[in-house]
Amino acid sequence: MRRAPGLSVRLKFTLSYAGFLMLAGALLLAAGWVFLIRVKHVGLIIDPDYKYAVLRALAPTAAVALVFLLVFGLLGGWILAGRMLAPMTRITDATRLAADGSLSHRIRLEGRKDEFRELADDFDTMLAQLEAHDAEQQRFAANASHELRTPLAITQTLLDVARTDPNLDTARLIDRLQVVNTRAIDLTEALLVLSRSNQRSFAREHVDLSLIAEEAAETLLPLAEQREISLDVTGETTRTVGSAALALQMVMNLVQNAIVHNIPAGGTVTVHTESQPDASVLRVENTGPQLAPDRVRTLTEPFQRGAERARTHEHVGAGLGLAIVHSIVRAHDGTLDLTPRPTGGLVVTVRLPRLKVLGE
Numbered sequence: 001m002r003r004a005p006g007l008s009v010r011l012k013f014t015l016s017y018a019g020f021l022m023l024a025g026a027l028l029l030a031a032g033w034v035f036l037i038r039v040k041h042v043g044l045i046i047d048p049d050y051k052y053a054v055l056r057a058l059a060p061t062a063a064v065a066l067v068f069l070l071v072f073g074l075l076g077g078w079i080l081a082g083r084m085l086a087p088m089t090r091i092t093d094a095t096r097l098a099a100d101g102s103l104s105h106r107i108r109l110e111g112r113k114d115e116f117r118e119l120a121d122d123f124d125t126m127l128a129q130l131e132a133h134d135a136e137q138q139r140f141a142a143n144a145s146h147e148l149r150t151p152l153a154i155t156q157t158l159l160d161v162a163r164t165d166p167n168l169d170t171a172r173l174i175d176r177l178q179v180v181n182t183r184a185i186d187l188t189e190a191l192l193v194l195s196r197s198n199q200r201s202f203a204r205e206h207v208d209l210s211l212i213a214e215e216a217a218e219t220l221l222p223l224a225e226q227r228e229i230s231l232d233v234t235g236e237t238t239r240t241v242g243s244a245a246l247a248l249q250m251v252m253n254l255v256q257n258a259i260v261h262n263i264p265a266g267g268t269v270t271v272h273t274e275s276q277p278d279a280s281v282l283r284v285e286n287t288g289p290q291l292a293p294d295r296v297r298t299l300t301e302p303f304q305r306g307a308e309r310a311r312t313h314e315h316v317g318a319g320l321g322l323a324i325v326h327s328i329v330r331a332h333d334g335t336l337d338l339t340p341r342p343t344g345g346l347v348v349t350v351r352l353p354r355l356k357v358l359g360e
Contacts (some may be wrong), residue, residue, distance in 0.1 A: 007157035018073030258286035
């Protein structure tokens with residue numbers, strides 16, 4: 001934003017301080033002059049020439065005093081304003097560095113708490129959050145590029161082989177290309193969902209999490225039966241405000257992860273909904289392999305996959321499932337908690353702001 005040049009804050013403070021000092025001095029001299037012309041020794045003045053004599057005697061001294069106050073006010077005001085605004089100068093320098101892309105700089109203003117130091121501390125906190133977010137975005141962009149490049153590279157390899165091998169099984173080639181293309185489409189759609197939830201660009205409506213849980217379980221029941229996983233939905237009606245489509249995506253991702261990252265056969269997945277005084281709660285619990293707490297804390301980062309991917313050659317997703325869940329929960333002003341089960345598996349608890357109905 002372009003602005004016309006103006007006086008600096010330091011100069012404004014200096015002029016204000018000097019002006020106030022001059023006004024105080026003038027008022028003090030005026031009060032002294034009034035007192036002198038009204039009183040002579042202990043009685044009232046009745047000689048009209050006395051006041052003019054006092055004025056002639058007082059005027060040169062008053063003029064010198066006012067000039068002294070003006071010089072003293074300007075000099076003292078400039079020094080005091082500079083000392084008072086020194087923290088603001090450091091904050092301004094840090095702001096310019098941040099605008100140039102340097103997010104690692106911190107103000108770290110010394111001294112006791114005041115308005116400037118509160119501003120500096122808040123600015124340091126904001127810089128730390130921006131730096132962490134920028135690093136996260138860079139990691140995400142690098143991982144996304146790698147994930148998207150993989151199916152494209154596989155496709156290119158298959159086409160190169162088909163071009164040089166006249167005896168290649170065309171039907172098998174088409175099947176493999178379809179699998180690779182489906183993976184690329186799923187990854188792209190997941191990235192779009194993640195971007196949409198991060199930007200909070202969705203209409204808000206009343207959402208019943210219990211109905212969402214039942215719909216997700218019904219959709220994924222064939223996958224659970226295929227893997228011999230028991231899938232149950234329990235709990236009560238609980239409502240929140242948000243996007244029904246994103247809420248369904250959130251529950252679908254949680255239930256699908258719970259099914260995929262389970263024991264080979266005979267495992268269980270339980271989806272539970274309940275209403276608490278200040279939150280609508282969705283809990284997804286599943287059996288599965290043992291998970292270390294340090295590992296659990298990283299599962300919501302983009303492109304993080306569970307242990308099953310490392311043990312098998314089966315494709316279990318691009319590692320965006322829980323990252324999308326985390327983003328959707330944040331976009332709905334909720335919280336996400338991941339806790340490893342002592343006997344193996346995971347408990348995922350989502351708390352969203354509760355929509356209270358009439359009569360509660």
